[in-house]
Amino acid sequence: MTFTRKHLLGIRELAAGEITHLLDTAETFRDVSKREIKKVPALRGRTVINLFFEPSTRTRTSFEIAAKRLSADAVNISVATSSVSKGETLMDTARNLEAMSPDCIVLRHSMAGAPYHLAKICNSSIVNAGDGAHEHPTQALLDALTIRERKGRIDGLSVAVIGDILHSRVARSNIYLLTKLGATVRVAGPGTLVPAEFAELVEQGLRIERSVEDAVAGADVVMILRIQRERQDAAFFPSMREYAVHYGLHPEHLKRAAPDAIVMHPGPINRGIEISSEIADGSSSLILDQVTNGVAVRMAVLYLLAGGSRDGFTEEQNGRAKKEKRERKGNKG
Amino acid sequence: MKLLIANGYVIDPSQNVNAGRNLLVEDGRVVSLLDRGQPAPKDAEMLDATGLIVAPGFIDMHAHLREPGQEYKETIATGTAAAVAGGWTSVCAMPNTDPINDSPAVTRFIIEQGERADLANVFPIGSITKGGEGRELAEMGEMKLAGIVAVSDDGRPVPSAGMMRRAMEYARGFDLTVVDHCEDRSLVAGGVMHEARWSLILGLRGMPAVAEEIDAVRDCALAKLTGARVHLAHVSTRGALDAVRRAKEIGLPVTCEVAPHHWTLTDEAVAEYDTNTKMNPPLRSPDHVGAIIEGLRDGTIDAIATDHAPHHADEKALEFDQAPFGITGLETAVGLAFDLVKQGVIDLERLVELCSIHPARIFQLKDRGTLRQNAWADITILDPAFRWTFEASRSKSKSRNTPFD
Numbered sequence: 001m002t003f004t005r006k007h008l009l010g011i012r013e014l015a016a017g018e019i020t021h022l023l024d025t026a027e028t029f030r031d032v033s034k035r036e037i038k039k040v041p042a043l044r045g046r047t048v049i050n051l052f053f054e055p056s057t058r059t060r061t062s063f064e065i066a067a068k069r070l071s072a073d074a075v076n077i078s079v080a081t082s083s084v085s086k087g088e089t090l091m092d093t094a095r096n097l098e099a100m101s102p103d104c105i106v107l108r109h110s111m112a113g114a115p116y117h118l119a120k121i122c123n124s125s126i127v128n129a130g131d132g133a134h135e136h137p138t139q140a141l142l143d144a145l146t147i148r149e150r151k152g153r154i155d156g157l158s159v160a161v162i163g164d165i166l167h168s169r170v171a172r173s174n175i176y177l178l179t180k181l182g183a184t185v186r187v188a189g190p191g192t193l194v195p196a197e198f199a200e201l202v203e204q205g206l207r208i209e210r211s212v213e214d215a216v217a218g219a220d221v222v223m224i225l226r227i228q229r230e231r232q233d234a235a236f237f238p239s240m241r242e243y244a245v246h247y248g249l250h251p252e253h254l255k256r257a258a259p260d261a262i263v264m265h266p267g268p269i270n271r272g273i274e275i276s277s278e279i280a281d282g283s284s285s286l287i288l289d290q291v292t293n294g295v296a297v298r299m300a301v302l303y304l305l306a307g308g309s310r311d312g313f314t315e316e317q318n319g320r321a322k323k324e325k326r327e328r329k330g331n332k333g
Numbered sequence: 334m335k336l337l338i339a340n341g342y343v344i345d346p347s348q349n350v351n352a353g354r355n356l357l358v359e360d361g362r363v364v365s366l367l368d369r370g371q372p373a374p375k376d377a378e379m380l381d382a383t384g385l386i387v388a389p390g391f392i393d394m395h396a397h398l399r400e401p402g403q404e405y406k407e408t409i410a411t412g413t414a415a416a417v418a419g420g421w422t423s424v425c426a427m428p429n430t431d432p433i434n435d436s437p438a439v440t441r442f443i444i445e446q447g448e449r450a451d452l453a454n455v456f457p458i459g460s461i462t463k464g465g466e467g468r469e470l471a472e473m474g475e476m477k478l479a480g481i482v483a484v485s486d487d488g489r490p491v492p493s494a495g496m497m498r499r500a501m502e503y504a505r506g507f508d509l510t511v512v513d514h515c516e517d518r519s520l521v522a523g524g525v526m527h528e529a530r531w532s533l534i535l536g537l538r539g540m541p542a543v544a545e546e547i548d549a550v551r552d553c554a555l556a557k558l559t560g561a562r563v564h565l566a567h568v569s570t571r572g573a574l575d576a577v578r579r580a581k582e583i584g585l586p587v588t589c590e591v592a593p594h595h596w597t598l599t600d601e602a603v604a605e606y607d608t609n610t611k612m613n614p615p616l617r618s619p620d621h622v623g624a625i626i627e628g629l630r631d632g633t634i635d636a637i638a639t640d641h642a643p644h645h646a647d648e649k650a651l652e653f654d655q656a657p658f659g660i661t662g663l664e665t666a667v668g669l670a671f672d673l674v675k676q677g678v679i680d681l682e683r684l685v686e687l688c689s690i691h692p693a694r695i696f697q698l699k700d701r702g703t704l705r706q707n708a709w710a711d712i713t714i715l716d717p718a719f720r721w722t723f724e725a726s727r728s729k730s731k732s733r734n735t736p737f738d
Contacts, residue, residue: 089650091650
């Protein structure tokens with residue numbers, strides 16, 4: 001299966017084969033970041049705009065590095081420096097950027113569905129880098145790449161997802177991706193943040209558990225969601241202290257999980273609230289591997305959306321390798 | 334001027350007529366219904382209505398005409414042009430204009446603009462509270478003298494039961510029906526679509542069905558307490574309909590209306606974040622849609638109203654969270670209601686009751702909603718065989734915000 005879509009708006013609409021293709025492509029790009037010269041010419045002459053309406057360090061930097069390692073020209077626009085503060089609408093901003101002919105617009109927005117509005121009016125490819133509580137597809141892909149790297153598979157795994165499911169785009173994208181690839185997902189969190197209807201999100205493979213203990217029992221992967229302190233005024237739970245005691249992940253929890261269970265978190269972490277430092281810095285934590293894989297996944301996504309064919313990439317690579325070989329030979333002679 | 338509407342099929346449940354009749358009108362009033370063979374005055378102009386259904390003029394109990402103050406969305410002239418194009422001879426104008434219709438001066442202005450446009454009749458609805466703010470009673474008596482037909486704080490529901498009680502007690506003294514938009518704001522809390530599976534999938538904040546049910550139950554209880562006539566606007570949930578059904582069973586003067594999008598579309602229509610699927614109350618899940626169909630069938634629902642809510646294209650081009658609630662409806666409602674007849678949900682008599690007889694009765698519009706002798710000659714003629722496709726680009730409304738394009 002290949003990936004022929006123009007946009008990456010969410011995981012929900014993707015077929016299992018498309019997801020696997022994205023992950024396979026990402027795997028081939030992982031090596032690029034390990035080289036001394038961390039750059040391939042795959043997207044030379046292409047323009048990628050990172051349009052971020054929400055503060056983000058990790059995701060924006062990850063997309064920027066991914067674009068640059070593919071030799072694309074990357075431009076970052078964040079809300080503080082954009083004309084949005086002058087009262088321009090999202091649509092007008094998009095039309096103006098579109099007039100400069102980018103190949104790809106990476107959009108982060110606080111409102112669900114914003115990338116869909118852009119996709120309707122733009123010729124360039126739109127990548128959803130997180131839209132409100134809707135989806136965060138590249139996060140789910142990098143999580144899957146990390147799991148695959150460590151576990152060798154997704155199919156048949158048991159994954160616990162703990163925390164604010166209601167407001168989490170990361171949870172949604174991960175639930176779609178993991179269940180499509182055959183994993184079982186068990187979620188837990190405060191009743192106010194884990195609505196019962198959530199079980200209907202996907203047809204099979206998703207279960208809502210009563211407690212963190214139940215969700216992590218026998219789990220191969222434990223995913224912790226970030227608690228957004230800024231939502232505290234909405235009173236979904238009484239206090240951070242109570243949350244940390246009842247819904248934070250502690251070492252005792254991991255004893256109930258599978259012996260080689262791994263722990264993941266999309267970051268930035270609130271130490272001592274949703275995850276104890278012992279776990280975050282412990283051997284089961286893959287939090288930094290996730291960040292590393294983020295670059296590879298975003299390279300794959302940009303490459304498949306804004307790039308030429310896979311063959312082109314290989315030929316160019318081969319061509320360059322041959323040239324280098326010739327040059328080395330020449331030097332010797 | 335005399336006009337004979339000849340060879341049509343007259344359906345007027347207000348006088349149990351369901352037969353081929355010729356309708357004679359003169360100077361804006363009904364003269365009589367004649368048997369087909371009966372001679373008509375020679376000087377009458379004739380309109381041939383062969384194959385057509387002739388009914389008392391349809392009355393939209395619930396429209397937002399936006400004038401005064403939001404003429405960039407709609408004016409009374411364009412709104413009533415859309416009404417007439419859609420088969421409505423009368424439109425009741427909701428008070429949430431700018432300024433709000435909470436005083437006789439605004440009431441008179443709306444009536445005058447309606448007369449100036451000279452298309453559909455315009456019946457203003459006054460606000461329940463001053464500025465629609467839910468704190469102090471508006472001058473219902475003065476507005477009634479100026480011409481309002483009901484009171485409502487539509488769009489900004491009366492937040493407290495105590496305020497609503499006073500409003501009902503006070504409105505009763507002027508024989509005004511109190512129209513409520515049922516929505517418990519503390520439960521809706523910033524929601525933008527129906528709370529269920531689709532709101533979770535789309536990551537949009539949900540408006541739970543119980544928010545409507547709780548206010549509907551409250552209003553029914555207050556109707557019992559105060560004896561006021563209470564009409565629940567655009568009912569969209571099973572729970573609210575059950576509340577109305579129970580109220581009717583014990584003889585309370587409670588009535589309700591539904592809008593066509595609530596029986597034709599479900600919350601799944603929001604899937605692409607089209608802001609023309611954003612309205613309040615929101616599109617509901619199939620179970621609620623089924624309850625609306627049941628209510629239309631079993632008589633719990635008294636009226637079909639459009640909740641015509643025009644908005645400028647620029648406003649609807651915003652993100653889903655930011656775009657205003659509401660869709661246009663004056664030109665699509667009757668067609669969608671007629672589909673109910675074709676599908677066998679209701680018969681033609683019931684359609685005429687829902688769109689004309691009951692609205693006239695609920696708002697006590699004298700000599701409307703009937704073709705009795707000397708009634709106003711407000712007439713809606715339907716062609717049951719005509720098939721048409723609605724094109725928003727050809728709408729008479731100033732706005733184009735419809736999911737039915």
